[in-house]
Amino acid sequence: MLTIGQLAAHAGVTVRAIRHYHAKGLLPEPERDSSGYRRYGAQAVVTLIRIRTLAEAGVPLSQVRELLVAGPEQFAAAVEDIDRRLRAQIRELREHRDRIARLATGDNLALPPAAVAYFDRLRELGFRDRVIEMERDSWIVIAAQVPDHVPALMALKRRQIEGANWRRLYHLFAEVVELRPDDHRLIEVADQVVAFLEEEAATFGETGRSESPLDAYEFRPELVELLDTAFVESFSCAPRLLELLDQRGWTGWTMIQRKPALGI
Amino acid sequence: MLTIGQLAAHAGVTVRAIRHYHAKGLLPEPERDSSGYRRYGAQAVVTLIRIRTLAEAGVPLSQVRELLVAGPEQFAAAVEDIDRRLRAQIRELREHRDRIARLATGDNLALPPAAVAYFDRLRELGFRDRVIEMERDSWIVIAAQVPDHVPALMALKRRQIEGANWRRLYHLFAEVVELRPDDHRLIEVADQVVAFLEEEAATFGETGRSESPLDAYEFRPELVELLDTAFVESFSCAPRLLELLDQRGWTGWTMIQRKPALGI
DNA sequence: ATGAGACCCTGACGCAGGGTCAGGGTCAAG
DNA sequence: CTTGACCCTGACCCTGCGTCAGGGTCTCAT
Numbered sequence: 001m002l003t004i005g006q007l008a009a010h011a012g013v014t015v016r017a018i019r020h021y022h023a024k025g026l027l028p029e030p031e032r033d034s035s036g037y038r039r040y041g042a043q044a045v046v047t048l049i050r051i052r053t054l055a056e057a058g059v060p061l062s063q064v065r066e067l068l069v070a071g072p073e074q075f076a077a078a079v080e081d082i083d084r085r086l087r088a089q090i091r092e093l094r095e096h097r098d099r100i101a102r103l104a105t106g107d108n109l110a111l112p113p114a115a116v117a118y119f120d121r122l123r124e125l126g127f128r129d130r131v132i133e134m135e136r137d138s139w140i141v142i143a144a145q146v147p148d149h150v151p152a153l154m155a156l157k158r159r160q161i162e163g164a165n166w167r168r169l170y171h172l173f174a175e176v177v178e179l180r181p182d183d184h185r186l187i188e189v190a191d192q193v194v195a196f197l198e199e200e201a202a203t204f205g206e207t208g209r210s211e212s213p214l215d216a217y218e219f220r221p222e223l224v225e226l227l228d229t230a231f232v233e234s235f236s237c238a239p240r241l242l243e244l245l246d247q248r249g250w251t252g253w254t255m256i257q258r259k260p261a262l263g264i
Numbered sequence: 265m266l267t268i269g270q271l272a273a274h275a276g277v278t279v280r281a282i283r284h285y286h287a288k289g290l291l292p293e294p295e296r297d298s299s300g301y302r303r304y305g306a307q308a309v310v311t312l313i314r315i316r317t318l319a320e321a322g323v324p325l326s327q328v329r330e331l332l333v334a335g336p337e338q339f340a341a342a343v344e345d346i347d348r349r350l351r352a353q354i355r356e357l358r359e360h361r362d363r364i365a366r367l368a369t370g371d372n373l374a375l376p377p378a379a380v381a382y383f384d385r386l387r388e389l390g391f392r393d394r395v396i397e398m399e400r401d402s403w404i405v406i407a408a409q410v411p412d413h414v415p416a417l418m419a420l421k422r423r424q425i426e427g428a429n430w431r432r433l434y435h436l437f438a439e440v441v442e443l444r445p446d447d448h449r450l451i452e453v454a455d456q457v458v459a460f461l462e463e464e465a466a467t468f469g470e471t472g473r474s475e476s477p478l479d480a481y482e483f484r485p486e487l488v489e490l491l492d493t494a495f496v497e498s499f500s501c502a503p504r505l506l507e508l509l510d511q512r513g514w515t516g517w518t519m520i521q522r523k524p525a526l527g528i
Numbered sequence: 529a530t531g532a533g534a535c536c537c538t539g540a541c542g543c544a545g546g547g548t549c550a551g552g553g554t555c556a557a558g
Numbered sequence: 559c560t561t562g563a564c565c566c567t568g569a570c571c572c573t574g575c576g577t578c579a580g581g582g583t584c585t586c587a588t
């Protein structure tokens with residue numbers, strides 16, 4: 001007769017694991033000798049090896065219990081089920097690898113490659129880190145919530161930023177971020193922003209909204225609000241700027257648009 | 265400002281997970297409002313998405329904490345490490361799949377394919393289920409302990425079983441299993457077994473041991489003992505048979521051999 | 529006969545990554 | 559004023575064991 005330690009050695013498992021299987025009802029508790037030690041027959045080795053075979057194949061112990069007493073057809077069905085799960089897990093891990101592979105630097109964390117290229121270009125154009133970080137955070141959120149739209153949006157952004165008008169506007173913001181809310185230059189900035197918006201509206205047709213790239217995609221209002229909030233949090237002068245824009249008939253930021261006429 | 269529920273919705277996680285990250289120190293605890301509710305800024309969404317990106321890539325939360333504040337070079341090293349782990353996991357799962365695929369029926373559980381073929385042949389030859397099951401259990405143990413030897417051993421077994429002498433012996437055992445310990449036919453069986461062994465010894469040279477296929481491989485004594493024990497447990501008449509063989513100068517079963525001369 | 533060391537026993541806590549109550553308080557709308 | 563949807567903390571649950579803690583027992587050497 002075998003002691004638990006010998007059984008463990010024969011089956012290649014730990015003593016603790018055997019007691020665990022007893023507790024889970026996978027392996028029947030054997031007789032005890034006079035001093036209370038468990039004493040196993042050789043059959044237990046076989047059962048234990050079968051348990052390990054299933055467990056090492058990724059079968060959860062709860063299912064192992066059923067499989068040990070299952071008939072061939074239940075067994076086959078269960079094996080198929082397990083295989084499906086394994087395939088799904090492998091697919092998942094592969095996706096994880098893909099994602100991890102994209103995290104070459106902390107900067108790119110949670111950003112798709114297209115966006116990384118965009119930020120590299122922004123840096124090239126000499127924008128302040130502060131502005132880029134804020135843009136990056138916005139795009140992390142966008143990529144998380146509407147990942148499918150990101151490639152098209154990024155392509156649009158990259159085209160815009162090569163245009164003189166947009167680039168002038170971006171450089172304008174890059175200065176704004178350091179201003180205090182009471183700085184008189186904010187007024188100037190607001191005027192320029194509105195001028196830009198009016199021009200864009202005139203060029204691309206009067207739709208009542210600017211031709212921001214975001215327009216073409218349905219962003220849920222919560223997302224827009226979140227991005228606006230993030231903007232306001234990032235710059236101390238942001239509320240004042242929004243107020244000035246509001247006075248000039250424009251509301252919002254992420255999806256900035258003409259205020260509806262009174263009476264509607 | 266966001267409530268915890270809104271934050272959870274934006275980042276695509278559960279409220280519970282956020283509190284868990286607070287407890288683990290991954291996400292800083294935000295200010296509370298007058299009623300004790302947590303109030304988050306938009307920045308929290310970004311942090312949370314970064315946490316999830318890493319966590320979903322299989323990074324343990326303890327490591328996520330470090331990575332969130334890591335520099336690019338530590339980050340790159342960690343990413344490499346994680347990717348190694350992911351590859352290992354994928355390889356492991358693939359092995360699980362392979363093993364699972366071999367478990368087509370409960371019968372074959374924990375047996376290599378070569379052995380399955382052997383048992384199919386035994387069944388063809390008309391052996392009792394009882395005998396086959398016992399043989400199978402032995403091979404489950406052997407396959408678990410010395411898997412590398414199994415293919416060669418099985419090939420030997422299959423050759424043997426096609427020989428007239430061995431097959432006669434096997435059919436003899438197949439009858440023995442149903443006998444009671446006091447059955448007089450056991451004596452006859454013992455005589456036949458010994459005759460067979462003497463003949464084998466004469467044919468293959470007197471080495472002091474039979475030319476059992478197992479001889480060619482070093483089986484640890486514990487394994488041999490285990491297999492003997494399994495044999496004894498399986499048939500009520502086994503002890504008596506071993507006794508009769510002992511009287512005729514042969515000892516053991518799995519690696520049956522001539523008893524050493526007295527005085528050694 | 530008496531240590532010493534290697535076993536064995538039960539019971540309990542620990543890990544990751546949260547899920548799921550329980551038993552409250554709070555907020556907004558009708 | 560109620561209702562339902564939120565929020566709070568604290569605590570226990572899951573898997574598959576590892577790892578004490580605090581005992582008892584076995585065997586061998588001294």
